[in-house]
Amino acid sequence: MAQVHLKNLVKSYGALSVVHGINLDIAEGEFVVLVGPSGCGKSTTLRMVAGLEDISGGEIVIGDRVVNDLPPRERNLAMVFQNYALYPHMTVRENLGFSLKIAKKSQGEIDAAVNEAAEILALTPLLDRKPGALSGGQRQRVAMGRAIVRHPDVFLFDEPLSNLDAKLRTQMRVEIKKLHQKVGSTVIYVTHDQIEAMTLADRIVIMRDGHIVQVGTPLEVFENPVNTFVATFIGSPPMNLLPGVAKDGQIVLADGTAIPLPPGYKLAEGRRIQLGIRADNIMPEGHALPPTAHMAHVDMKVTLSEPLGTETVVYAQLSGTEVQAKMLNPRPVQTGEVLRFAIALDKCHLFDADTGLSLKA
Amino acid sequence: MASASEHRLRKRLLKWGHFIGLFLAMCVICIPGLWVVLNSFRPTVEIMAKPPVWIPNELNLDHYRAMFGGAGEGGIPVWTYFRNSLIISVTSTLIALLIGMAGGYAFARYKFKGKAMTFVMLMATRAVPGVALSLPVFIIFGRTGLIDTHLGMILVYVALNVPFTIWLIDGFFRQVPKELAEAAEIDGCTRWQAFWKVEFPVARAGIASAGIFAFLTSWNEYALASQLTRSVSSKTMPVGLLDFTSQFTLNWGGMCALAVLMIVPALILTFLVQKHLIAGLTFGGVKG
Numbered sequence: 080m081a082q083v084h085l086k087n088l089v090k091s092y093g094a095l096s097v098v099h100g101i102n103l104d105i106a107e108g109e110f111v112v113l114v115g116p117s118g119c120g121k122s123t124t125l126r127m128v129a130g131l132e133d134i135s136g137g138e139i140v141i142g143d144r145v146v147n148d149l150p151p152r153e154r155n156l157a158m159v160f161q162n163y164a165l166y167p168h169m170t171v172r173e174n175l176g177f178s179l180k181i182a183k184k185s186q187g188e189i190d191a192a193v194n195e196a197a198e199i200l201a202l203t204p205l206l207d208r209k210p211g212a213l214s215g216g217q218r219q220r221v222a223m224g225r226a227i228v229r230h231p232d233v234f235l236f237d238e239p240l241s242n243l244d245a246k247l248r249t250q251m252r253v254e255i256k257k258l259h260q261k262v263g264s265t266v267i268y269v270t271h272d273q274i275e276a277m278t279l280a281d282r283i284v285i286m287r288d289g290h291i292v293q294v295g296t297p298l299e300v301f302e303n304p305v306n307t308f309v310a311t312f313i314g315s316p317p318m319n320l321l322p323g324v325a326k327d328g329q330i331v332l333a334d335g336t337a338i339p340l341p342p343g344y345k346l347a348e349g350r351r352i353q354l355g356i357r358a359d360n361i362m363p364e365g366h367a368l369p370p371t372a373h374m375a376h377v378d379m380k381v382t383l384s385e386p387l388g389t390e391t392v393v394y395a396q397l398s399g400t401e402v403q404a405k406m407l408n409p410r411p412v413q414t415g416e417v418l419r420f421a422i423a424l425d426k427c428h429l430f431d432a433d434t435g436l437s438l439k440a
Numbered sequence: 441m442a443s444a445s446e447h448r449l450r451k452r453l454l455k456w457g458h459f460i461g462l463f464l465a466m467c468v469i470c471i472p473g474l475w476v477v478l479n480s481f482r483p484t485v486e487i488m489a490k491p492p493v494w495i496p497n498e499l500n501l502d503h504y505r506a507m508f509g510g511a512g513e514g515g516i517p518v519w520t521y522f523r524n525s526l527i528i529s530v531t532s533t534l535i536a537l538l539i540g541m542a543g544g545y546a547f548a549r550y551k552f553k554g555k556a557m558t559f560v561m562l563m564a565t566r567a568v569p570g571v572a573l574s575l576p577v578f579i580i581f582g583r584t585g586l587i588d589t590h591l592g593m594i595l596v597y598v599a600l601n602v603p604f605t606i607w608l609i610d611g612f613f614r615q616v617p618k619e620l621a622e623a624a625e626i627d628g629c630t631r632w633q634a635f636w637k638v639e640f641p642v643a644r645a646g647i648a649s650a651g652i653f654a655f656l657t658s659w660n661e662y663a664l665a666s667q668l669t670r671s672v673s674s675k676t677m678p679v680g681l682l683d684f685t686s687q688f689t690l691n692w693g694g695m696c697a698l699a700v701l702m703i704v705p706a707l708i709l710t711f712l713v714q715k716h717l718i719a720g721l722t723f724g725g726v727k728g
C-alpha cells in the first residue's frame with residue numbers, strides 16, 4: 080500500500096500536448112477512478128504512473144519515492160490491461176506465478192501465492208489451461224489474479240471491463256470492489272463508463288481534454304457538478320439543460336416559460352444561464368416523489384416513453400428542448416399526450432450560459 | 441425430395457472433382473521428385489531407356505556405392521560437400537535470423553526517421569536477382585580473398601536472406617500485442633527479459649518459419665555458389681552435382697543419388713521445425 084501523488088504531470092507527443100499538468104493526491108488504500116470521454120488522456124496518465132510512458136513534465140511520487148525515472152519493474156505496481164495481455168504461451172498457473180518467478184522466489188512460495196490467488200478468484204480448476212482456452216470473464220479474472228499475487232503497492236486498471244458483455248461486467252464490477260475491500264491496496268482505475276466510476280470509486284476524477292475537471296466522491300460530483308460537462312457526464316439519463324435568462328427573480332426560458340429561481344442562487348437581472356434538471360427531479364404529477372418546499376410546474380407534450388418496469392423515462396418537449404423525465408409507478412403514456420410535470424427546484428442547478436460553470440455560491 | 445438428392449449428388453461430385461484436381465496437382469509437384477528418388481536406385485540403362493520404364497525391374501545401390509567410392513570409379517567428395525553445405529547454410533541462417541529478429545522487432549515496435557523508406561529499400565533488394573550481382577561480388581571477393589571460402593558464401597547468403605527474414609519476422613512481431621511486453625515489464629522484467637521470456641516465445645513460430653526459408657534458400661542455392669566456389673574446400677552440394685557431368689556424358693544416376701542426399705536433410709529439418717509452426721499461438725492471450 081502506498082500513497083500516490085501526481086504533481087503538475089504533463090505529457091506531450093512532440094508538439095501535441097495530451098495531458099496538461101495534472102495534480103492529484105491519492106491516499107493509501109484509496110480507490111480512485113479516472114473517468115472521461117475517450118481520448119481525454121486517462122490511459123496516458125495511467126501509463127505514466129506505470130512507467131510505460133515517459134513523463135514530459137512534473138513529478139510522480141509513489142509511497143515516498145519520486146519514480147519519474149524508475150522503470151516499471153521498480154515501481155512495485157500491478158496493472159490490468161483492457162485486452163488482459165495474458166501470456167499466451169503459458170498456463171494460467173505460469174501466468175499467475177510469472178512475476179514471482181522473475182523475482183526469484185522459491186517454488187514453494189510461488190505455489191502458495193498462486194494457489195491463494197486462484198482460490199480468491201475461483202480459478203483453481205483452470206490453473207493448467209492456456210489463456211486461449213478461457214472465456215472472456217475467466218481471462219479477466221486471470222489478469223486480476225496476476226495482479227494480486229504480487230501484493231503490489233498500487234493496482235492500475237485500464238478499462239478492464241470494456242471487453243465483457245453487460246451482465247458479466249456488472250458481476251466483475253462487484254468482484255473488483257470486493258477484492259479491493261479484501262486486499263485494501265491503493266487502486267487507480269480508468270474507465271469511460273460513468274456507472275463504473277460511480278459504483279467503484281472512493282473518489283472520482285473527471286477528465287476532459289487532458290485536464291482534470293472535477294475531483295470528488297461519487298455523491299459530491301453527482302450533487303455538485305462544477306460545470307455542464309460534469310453535469311451531463313455523470314448520472315443517467317444525463318442532466319437536462321435548458322437555456323434561459325434571469326428576470327424578476329425568475330428564469331425565463333426561450334419560449335417564455337417562467338420558472339422560479341432555485342433557492343440559494345442570486346442572479347443579476349438579464350444574466351444568461353442554463354438551467355440543469357435531472358430526470359429524477361422532473362416528474363409527472365401523480366407519479367412523482369412527495370413535493371418539497373420549492374416546487375415549480377410545467378406542461379409538456381410527450382414525444383417518447385421508455386418503460387423500464389419500476390419507472391418510465393418520458394421524453395417531452397420544453398421550450399424547444401427535449402427533456403427526459405422520470406415517471407414513478409408508471410402508467411402507459413401516449414405520444415402527444417400533454418402532462419403536467421413537477422420540478423423539484425431545490426435540486427436544480429444553474430450554469431453560466433457561456434462558460435458552463437456552476438453558479439452555485 | 442428429388443431436388444434434395446440431386447443436390448447431394450452434386451455436392452458429392454464436386455467433392456470428388458476437388459479430390460481429383462488436388463491429386464493431379466500433387467502429381468505435378470511430386471512426380472519429378474519421386475522420379476529422382478527412383479532413378480537414384482536404377483541402373484543407367486533403365487534410366488535412359490526409351491520409351492521410359494515406369495515400373496522398375498531392378499533396384500540397387502550402385503550409384504550410391506560409386507558416389508562414395510574412389511575417385512576413379514565415379515566417386516566424388518560427398519561428405520566434404522555435405523559438410524560445406526551444412527556449415528554455410530546453418531551459419532548463414534543463424535546470422536540472418538539474428539539480424540532478422542533485431543530488424544523485424546525494430547520495424548514492428550519502434551518509430552524512427554526514414555522507417556518506411558528503409559523498409560521499402562530493404563524489400564527492393566529482393567527485386568534484384570542474385571545472379572545479376574555475381575560478377576560484382578566475384579570481383580570484390582577476388583580482391584578480398586573471399587572466393588572459395590566458407591566465409592564468403594556465408595556473407596552472400598546472409599545478404600540474400602536478411603531482407604526476407606526481417607520482413608517475415610516484422611510481420612510476426614506485429615501480431616504480438618505490445619501490451620504483453622508491457623505486462624512483463626510491470627511484472628518485474630527488464631526490457632531484455634520481457635523480449636526473451638514473452639515476445640520471443642510468442643513469436644517463435646514465425647521465427648522458426650523464417651529460419652526454414654532462410655536455410656532452404658542457402659541449402660539449395662546454385663547460381664551464386666557455382667561462381668564463387670572453386671574447390672572441395674567450399675563447394676556446396678548443388679555445385680557438387682556438376683561433378684557428374686563430363687565432356688561427353690552425364691551420369692544421371694549419380695546426380696540423382698546426390699540430389700536425394702540433398703533433399704533428405706531439408707525434409708528432416710522441415711518436419712522437425714514443423715511442430716513449432718503451429719499457428720494461433722499468439723491468439724487467446726489478448727482480446728482486442
Ligand SMILES: Nc1ncnc2c1ncn2[C@@H]1O[C@H](COP(=O)(O)OP(=O)(O)O)[C@@H](O)[C@H]1O
Nearest residue numbers: 092095097115116117118119120121122123124
Ligand atoms: N503514441 C501517441 N502518439 C501521439 N498521440 C497519442 C499517442 N498515444 C495517445 N495519443 C493521444 O493522446 C490522447 C489521449 O489518449 P489516451 O490517454 O489513450 O486517451 P483515453 O485513454 O482517455 O481514451 C489521444 O488524443 C490520443 O490520440
Ligand SMILES: [Mg+2]
Nearest residue numbers: 121122123238
Ligand atoms: Mg484509454
